[in-house]
Amino acid sequence: MKLLEVRNLKVFFPIKDKLFGKPDKFVKAVNDVSFHVEKGEIFSIVGESGSGKSTIAFTLMGIYRKNNGDIVFNGKKIENIGDFDLLRKRIQIVFQDPDSSLDPRKRVRDIIGEGLKIHKIGTKAEINRKIEDVVEKVGLTQDILKKYPHELSGGQKQRVGIARALILEPELLILDEPTASLDVSIQAQILNLLVELQERLGLTYILITHDLNLVKHISDRIMVMYLGKVMEIGSTAQIMSGPLHPYTKALLASVPVPDPEKRNEDEETLTGEIPSPLNPPEGCPFRPRCKYSMDDCWNELEPIEMKERIVFCHLYKEHENSGGV
Amino acid sequence: MALLEVKNLTVDFHIPEGILRALDGINFTLREGEVLGIVGESGSGKSTTALAIMNLLPTPSGKIKKGEIFFKDEPLLANIDKLRGKEITMVFQNPLNSLNPSLKIGQQLIEVLQEHMGMNEKEALLESIETLKMMGIPAPETMIDRYPFEFSGGMRQRVMIAMAMLCKPQLLIADEPTTALDVTIQAQILRIFKNLRKSTRTSIIFISHDLSVIAQIADRVLIMYAGKILETSEVKNLFKNPLHPYTQGLLKSIPAFSKTEGKKLYSIPGNVPNLLDPPSGCVFHPRCPYIKEICKKAAPPLFKVGNSNVSCWLYKGADEL
């Protein structure tokens, strides 16, 4: 069952002209992106810095306004501010950097309980019970509630961030680089907690990350983005063992393998840099770095669907609907 | 032959909360021509090791309390001012802070060559362009006329490596040279290091918290934890046969290595210790699955097991170093 469906989402940021203060250019942070998330799955969004991953998350949370497109949650189209208010309870987010996302002046009890207050849920006693419950769920002890963020370790802070998100009993949890700021030995602790919570509470996750090793291990389906556009969507097995888009191939080839016996001395490293988002290439955004680029690649691309997977690449035009490559 | 020898190096930071021992008697050697990887979590002492070698510890808080460093069998710290920038160079963890923002890239490179190699401007210009080319910077003839802010993060890092390699140093210390970069750019930078080890005689200390990166680039590896070296090993050996329980735990918790059922990963329990109040005995004992009574009481010496060194009481009975 589809829990979330996003159709043709566009989110543009105006860049103000320095002299006259009027917007004269736009960063097309999310440019015509469509995907869906099945109930109960871990759906990963991967792509390099600036590809638009966080912008999608903030737009789903109603923090950024969309310029265009549809967001459908549990079959209901989310249109106005009231809809987003409702959505904000059902969708929660855990941020990358717990340091900047936890208010340093508040005690952990108030940080975790804040959402309940905002949404006016429950009496004081009920709120306290819920707080104590959720603290236990995320593997912390009750004495943490009196503390301030600066008294916590990185891993504890991230657990508080998860508790704050969970207390509203969301259906969908967005995890934006949930372990990137943590020590290597703490990352696995937090990931295990997230996996356990998902199984126990029947949650659905959107996982945003740079870490392709992690994505391979944990997710059910993957969306690969580049410069605001979708390159490819498919199951984890499909993407990891048979990437179609040349960008996905290059991305996977760039991941260092934790095995000194498998030093790929001639792996194909991508040449060139990610173009400026203010001045994205015409047609396929990957064209200038793609070794298969051809005249067609200057044209906008329609999604090519093949057996449960979608790829945006002219190379696969003739395979459309043929059921595979 | 050992190019660099670090003996019993101990570094303290004097901070308002007390004395923080960032390095506690570390020992290692760097052989000529090798790439030595230093791995460890945040705060384990990787950058402090590099800065102590360069004699660039922050003053007045950072001090070498004990120990010696030898470079080609000579005491290093007496000579470091002559060697730094020419024979021994470093790529810093934060590249933004280490380029002069108001000077064109070309000028910065040319100055280094004029100062250390006594080249005239024309020679220095040609050599700069040559080195930038080696780093895979497109159209270096025009790039040298640009300012640092006009470069992307990946390009800036290439310039930093170019600057460090200009005088063909004997030792290059690279502190997390790819950490802030995207994975496709990281692969490009790793490629540069792989080429350097083939085409030059420069020995490299490569610092990273990422074991996967280390697997790709290092010949030998030091595993650091809370100011100590827990294990020293040849890279292939380290991944095949990790000795220290900490190393074993780190490897098991990498998703690509995971042999657990389902989506759960192995994880090391507990937290990294506070160095203002370090654990007694072995620094890893509060998190160790094999803890014995002695581990709480006495810090283990280095034991020699095969070609590796390991600081862990499990190997008691092996040769002590």
Ligand SMILES: Nc1ncnc2c1ncn2[C@@H]1O[C@H](COP(=O)(O)OP(=O)(O)OP(=O)(O)O)[C@@H](O)[C@H]1O
């Ligand atoms: N509030 C904003 N105002 C203007 N531009 C923005 C804003 N937020 C994001 N952008 C721009 O939109 C593009 C996409 O940014 P976004 O943060 O979504 O990328 P990301 O994929 O999350 O990257 P990262 O991996 O670095 O977190 C970038 O070019 C970014 O500079």
Ligand SMILES: Nc1ncnc2c1ncn2[C@@H]1O[C@H](COP(=O)(O)OP(=O)(O)OP(=O)(O)O)[C@@H](O)[C@H]1O
């Ligand atoms: N200037 C300083 N003043 C006080 N303490 C310091 C200073 N620099 C480092 N330390 C402390 O010394 C210890 C070692 O720090 P160091 O920077 O060497 O770690 P690292 O292994 O390089 O970590 P990272 O992976 O975060 O770069 C840490 O506990 C750190 O807090």
Ligand SMILES: [Mg+2]
């Ligand atoms: Mg982001």
Ligand SMILES: [Mg+2]
């Ligand atoms: Mg460091």
